[in-house]
Amino acid sequence: MSEARRISWRDIRDELSRRIAAREWQPGAAVPGEEALAAELGAARATVNRALQDLARAGVVERKRKSGTRVALHPVREARFVIPLVRREIEARGADYGYALLSREVGPATEIVRARLGLPAEARMLHLRCLHTADRAPYQYEDRWISLDAVPTAGAENFETVGPNEWLVETAPFSEAEFAFFAAAATAGEAAVLGLQPGAPVFVAERLTWLGARPVTLVRMVHPPTHRMVTHI
Amino acid sequence: MSEARRISWRDIRDELSRRIAAREWQPGAAVPGEEALAAELGAARATVNRALQDLARAGVVERKRKSGTRVALHPVREARFVIPLVRREIEARGADYGYALLSREVGPATEIVRARLGLPAEARMLHLRCLHTADRAPYQYEDRWISLDAVPTAGAENFETVGPNEWLVETAPFSEAEFAFFAAAATAGEAAVLGLQPGAPVFVAERLTWLGARPVTLVRMVHPPTHRMVTHI
DNA sequence: GAGTGGTCTAGACCACTCA
DNA sequence: GAGTGGTCTAGACCACTCC
Numbered sequence: 001m002s003e004a005r006r007i008s009w010r011d012i013r014d015e016l017s018r019r020i021a022a023r024e025w026q027p028g029a030a031v032p033g034e035e036a037l038a039a040e041l042g043a044a045r046a047t048v049n050r051a052l053q054d055l056a057r058a059g060v061v062e063r064k065r066k067s068g069t070r071v072a073l074h075p076v077r078e079a080r081f082v083i084p085l086v087r088r089e090i091e092a093r094g095a096d097y098g099y100a101l102l103s104r105e106v107g108p109a110t111e112i113v114r115a116r117l118g119l120p121a122e123a124r125m126l127h128l129r130c131l132h133t134a135d136r137a138p139y140q141y142e143d144r145w146i147s148l149d150a151v152p153t154a155g156a157e158n159f160e161t162v163g164p165n166e167w168l169v170e171t172a173p174f175s176e177a178e179f180a181f182f183a184a185a186a187t188a189g190e191a192a193v194l195g196l197q198p199g200a201p202v203f204v205a206e207r208l209t210w211l212g213a214r215p216v217t218l219v220r221m222v223h224p225p226t227h228r229m230v231t232h233i
Numbered sequence: 234m235s236e237a238r239r240i241s242w243r244d245i246r247d248e249l250s251r252r253i254a255a256r257e258w259q260p261g262a263a264v265p266g267e268e269a270l271a272a273e274l275g276a277a278r279a280t281v282n283r284a285l286q287d288l289a290r291a292g293v294v295e296r297k298r299k300s301g302t303r304v305a306l307h308p309v310r311e312a313r314f315v316i317p318l319v320r321r322e323i324e325a326r327g328a329d330y331g332y333a334l335l336s337r338e339v340g341p342a343t344e345i346v347r348a349r350l351g352l353p354a355e356a357r358m359l360h361l362r363c364l365h366t367a368d369r370a371p372y373q374y375e376d377r378w379i380s381l382d383a384v385p386t387a388g389a390e391n392f393e394t395v396g397p398n399e400w401l402v403e404t405a406p407f408s409e410a411e412f413a414f415f416a417a418a419a420t421a422g423e424a425a426v427l428g429l430q431p432g433a434p435v436f437v438a439e440r441l442t443w444l445g446a447r448p449v450t451l452v453r454m455v456h457p458p459t460h461r462m463v464t465h466i
Numbered sequence: 467g468a469g470t471g472g473t474c475t476a477g478a479c480c481a482c483t484c485a
Numbered sequence: 486g487a488g489t490g491g492t493c494t495a496g497a498c499c500a501c502t503c504c
Contacts, residue, residue, distance in 0.1 A: 046493075050493095073403070075402065082309050084307075177310070228413050229415065268489090279473095280473085283474095298491080
C-alpha cells in the first residue's frame, strides 16, 4: 500500500558500516561509487555522500577524488573528549563543587611560560593558583597565566569567588587552542595542595589558547592519580 | 561583470564564528534563523544549515527546534585525538620502530580482567606482553588480553614479528570501544621493561573493544613520563 | 580528458517543541 | 497550532586527480 519510510543517511551509514564489519567489503577494497550506491539503496546521491563522509570522518573509509572510496586498511580511530568546565564536571558526578583561590600575582612570567607562549620578557601577566574540590576532596589544582595584553580586564578581577576558567569562558574569546595530556611526578607544591606525597604520579592537562596571533592564557591542571579521562567510540 | 564566487559553508561558518568571537552576538543571544541568514548571506538554507551544524558540533552554538539557535553560554569544547597504530605514531616522528614479544600465554584471565570484560571464569584468553621501541628506546609497553571466543584465529598466531595491535586491526572488527587515560605509578614489571624506577609516573592508555555484545580485547598501553598526548582545536 | 567525490541550490516535507 | 531546525531529493557544476 504505502511506501517504506524514506531512507536516512544514518541508515545508509549503518548499512555500509555493517558490510565493512562483516567483511563483505574487505579492508583495502573499493566501495561502489556514490551514484551506484544511491541507485542500489534508493536514495539521492547527496544522502549517500553524507553517510560516506561520516564514515570517512570516523576513519572507516578513505576517499579520494577520481580513485573513489576504499575501506581503510588501518582505520585511524579517533577519540573525542568533551572538555567541560571543572565545576560542571564535578557537579555531573553528583558531588559538591568547591573553589579556593590560593594566590594571585601580577608581574612578569617565568622564562618557561614566556617561551611557551612566545611572549617578550616585559609582558605583563596575571598568575593565579587555585584549587577545585569535589565533596571537599582536592580534585584539580589549577596553575594559570593570563596575558594582560590580551585580556586587560582580568587585572580588575579578584577571582576570589569565580574561577578564572569560568570567568574567561564568558569574557575572553579564543580562536585556537592546544591541549596536552601527560603523566608527571607531583612537585612539592602540587603534592601539598592535593594532599599527596611529593613525587606521586599526577595526571596533567595543559591548555594554551590564542586569539588570532595573541596568546591569551596558559593553564596547567593537575589531578590526583585517581583521575581517569574516559571516552566511548 | 562576473558574479562573486559561490559562498561555501566554510565561509559561512567562519563568518558566524567571527561574529561570535567579536561579541557581535553575545553569549546566550539568539542567532537569526536559517532562512534569515540564508537571505542575508546569499546562500541556500541547506548551506547555512551545514555551517550551523558544524558550529553546534564544535559546541559554539546550541540549537533546538522551535526555539532556534543560540550562542552557547558555556561552550563545551571538545578535543579530538587520533589513535593511530603505535608503529605509525613512531614512524610519523621520524624514528625507527621496533617491536618485541615479551611473553605469550593461553589460559584463564585474572579476576580483574574477567570482571572488566564481563567474562566467565572458564573463558579462554590469550595474554600477550610486548614492547614497542622508538630508535631503540622503550616507547610503549603493551599488556593485552584477547578473547579466544571472539577471535579464535588469534590462537594460531605467534605474534613474534607482527604486533597484536596491527594484526587485530586487519583481522578482528569491533563495533564499540572504550578508552581511558590516566596517570599511574609504574609497577616493578613495567618499570623494568621501560627502564624506569619502580613507582615512576607513567601515562597509561587503556582500551576495551567489543563486537556487538562480545568483548574482543583489553589492552593496557604504558608510556614513560616523557610521553605527551597533544591535540589542537 | 574523464571519472569521482565535494558542494551548492531550490524546493519540499517531517519532527520536535514551545505556547 | 505554528515556528524552527533536520533532512531528503534532483539537478547542476566544480575540483581534484589519475591516465
